[in-house]
Amino acid sequence: MATRNGTRSNTRSERSAFSWGSTGAIAGVALGGAALAIAANIGRKLAVQGLSASKGEWDASLAAEHDMVLALFDKMLETDETQTTKRKMLLMKLGHALDKHAYAEEHVIYPALRESNDVAEAKQLEGEHGEVKTFLHRLNNMKTDAPEWAATVREFRDSVEAHARLEEDEIFPRLRAGVGDEMNRKLTRELNMAGFMMA
Ligand SMILES: [Fe+2]
Ligand SMILES: [Fe+2]
Structure with missing residues (x-):
């Protein structure tokens, strides 16, 4: 026992x-x-x-992201309707890159534009980001082998390129020149933090 x-x-x-x-x-x-x-x-x-x-300061870093996004569009336009998986992967990548980019601009750069009295420009750019979301929604609800897929991507690319040109060639240089060095350094720090949050 x-x-x-x-x-x-x-x-x-x-x-x-x-x-x-x-x-x-x-x-x-x-x-x-x-x-x-x-x-x-x-x-x-x-x-x-x-x-x-x-890539450096806030404007150079945003310009590098524009180039990266446009290169993604080009990869999408090189596909044909049989490459449905590749199209889905590239669209997912594009959506993430655009969301991250828009988040940083909308939380750091566009508020700085408003504070510099460039309210009309800030409103215009925000409205164009709305168009970007509309294109993404349209493509996310479209079959990747649909006949209109490539034409929609082409139209989307043109719209993003025009938006990027306006930011890079006109609005960002004006903002950069209008605020002092200290504010430009602050914008770079804030932009990196916002980008890190969304990465
Ligand atoms: Fe933008
Ligand atoms: Fe941008």
């Missing part, structure tokens, strides 16, 4: 030890996994935003 109890007791004790050890180990692995996932996500964000930030 004593032996059986002892055996049972030992077994319980072993089970208990195993059970706690296992739970602790699982919890440890889960916590380690979560920490790794957070670290990996921060690393990914730094890598994504680092590409834009490495």
